[in-house]
Amino acid sequence: MQHGKYRFIVGFLAAPLALYALFVIWPFIQSIYYSFTDWTGLSPEFGMVGFDNYSRMLDDEIFWKSFQHSLILALVLPLVTVGLALFFAFMLNVGGRRRRGAAIAGVRGSSFYKIVYFFPQVLSIAIVALLFQFAYNPNSGAINSVLKGVGLGSIQPDWLGDPDLALICVMVVLVWSTVGFFVVLFSAGMASIPRDFYEAALLDGASRFTTFFKITLPLLWDTVQSGWIYMGILALGAESFAVVQIMTVGPSGGGPDYSTIVLPLYVYQKAFRDGQAAYATTIGVALLVLTLAFAAVVTKLGRRERLEF
């Protein structure tokens, strides 16, 4: 039966691999190539400049600011989002009181909560960002109005207009809009954990806390790890770009005093506002390196013995 196996595999893989090479690998190679030129993005002419763009990048204060913010997003956002999602998913699936003879169940109304959590996911991130921009309006926005309404009228922050708060405001929106996806993802993962494990734990008198850390989390680890990487990539890439570009202040986003600028936004500004496409690809390369490093570290640190059940 081994006859023709390789022909079979090659036959099936050739087309996707070719597409992958054309649309994924080739743009990477091209971008890296352009990062060694002085291409402006506004004319077809350019010349080679060697490592000029790279040495310029290392001296660029704004680049380091955006690098720092991207790094914060990549570290904090997965922690908060995945943590919250795990908590919600556990409560929805396992955390409820026992009733109707079922050994494990979610909290009351869990199927309703599932929809509520997932709801932001059906909104385009652009709409989410716009909605929150209105909510954060310091004069007539929902948040400050609520503060006033509950008698906290003396606390009226500028939210997105305040460099100390702007990045946090952005992170809150990102968490809000993505946590639902992970709740559903982890719920699906928890559904595949055999129920007898939980029943056994209950018989032994384990608390919810113990059940979560001794049973749920270890058995869910692979899903959590992919979720972690996925969230980190979102935080480094497109999602953070959209939110920062739409919500925060400045000519094309970036916050007061560069307080929310992130790498993808800086790429955008350099390429499409300043006419420095080559320099933008250089920052793009830095973003690529950062993303790969993040994924590598998480994979390495997260490696565990695989549990069979």
Added chain:
Amino acid sequence: MGSTSAHTNEGLGRRDLIKRSAAIGLISVPTMGFLSACASSDSGGNGKVEKGTKSEKNPLGVNESAPLDFVLFDGGFGQQYAKDAVKVYETNYPKATVKFTPTQKITTTLQPRFNGGNPPDLIDNSGAEQMDMGVLVGQKQLADLTPLLDAPSVDDPSKKVRDTLRPGIVEMGQFDGEQCWILNYAYTVYGVWYSQKLLDSLDAKYPETWDEMLAVCEKAKRKGIAGWTYAGKHPYYVPFSLYPMIGKVGGREVLDAIDNLEPKAWEHPAVKACFEAYYELVQKGYILKGTPGLDHIQSQTAWTEGKALFIPNGSWVENEAAKTMPADFGLSVSAPTGIDASDKLPFGTIWAAGGEPFIVPAKAANAEGGMEQLRIMLSESSSKNFTQSVKSLTALNGGTDGIELSPGLKSGVAALEKAGQNVVNPRLQDWYVALQKEKIGVAGIGEMMAGRATPAETIKKIQKYADEAAKDSSIKHYKH
């Protein structure tokens, strides 16, 4: 890339793309792939159309049957005025077809065409996605508009087009040397905008010295009205009144030194005095609460609602804020308030300059057609049409006789008359976009006006940004 919903050029929604590529690192692809997607394909078909024969009616020698490709920024001024001008072109050259494309996405639409070597014949390069003019000029992508400037004007064939333009228009189109690359079609008056009605109700008149300004603000404050508001999220609106004030206090050469990125230009005493004056507004609580978190529309709305007295803005505000502006608002503009009688220039010194830049690409197939279209737009009838419909002046000097001017426009014309020769034109915002808007505007002045930095700190910070820009070899430098 401006679109957040989908990278349509890759055929996949962004979310789809991300979700399908939970694999590592693919997320960078949209960012980088897009850049390469519009990269240097070889210049395709460099087919310039043949020139037509020059005649009295056709001084530029337009090929009468060649198609014209016209891309317009469809922003605050809308597209109707250009459509009307296109109709005139089509009447003059019945054999020609005009492809008219209004868009808000100038860069997205045109960057690939510049890279491909087949740009349109006439572009209104404006809006948030404006292409960098300095780069376009530096890369020799623009056609010299001198033939247009030297052509006879539509209304009076004995006059050249250049002699019919408002002061500063030709200079603003030049970078270094005699060639003129850009023609700014609109003419904007920048300054302090206010409601005459509200000011009257306070029993006050527009203040000419800073002590008077503080007095008016104090009066307003007692009635629960803030003295000032501004586009807090876009604090680069503040210079619309701050820069001409610096010019008034210290003379033109202070502004020129700033434009020339001279070392220590920002440390001039006039700059310091004006920064401190504005900071006093912050400290005394004369700025509308929450202003640093408002964008331009939100701050304009608060202002038209009478929550604040003054706002630094440009003459487009009349059109932009029309929806929320009460009919009896009494929109007026004034030249900025000075410090006191020892100022170098008299009260009335104002910032006025061209806006809405039109360009003809060097590689345009029908460059003569593009210039001819511009020549038509600079005729008195087209200019009047623009002024009437969008409440803004054009580059054409005059052209307002016999039409009824809206209140803001009227006050703008009066302010220009009062200013006489004392019109200043700081060039930072068209020479160094990132420096002016993001660094000086948001990070510098924005922080000061939010009360988070003192004038001294701000000046130091801005001087550092200016010095960096002066040293940065990746941007082209210009001099007055």
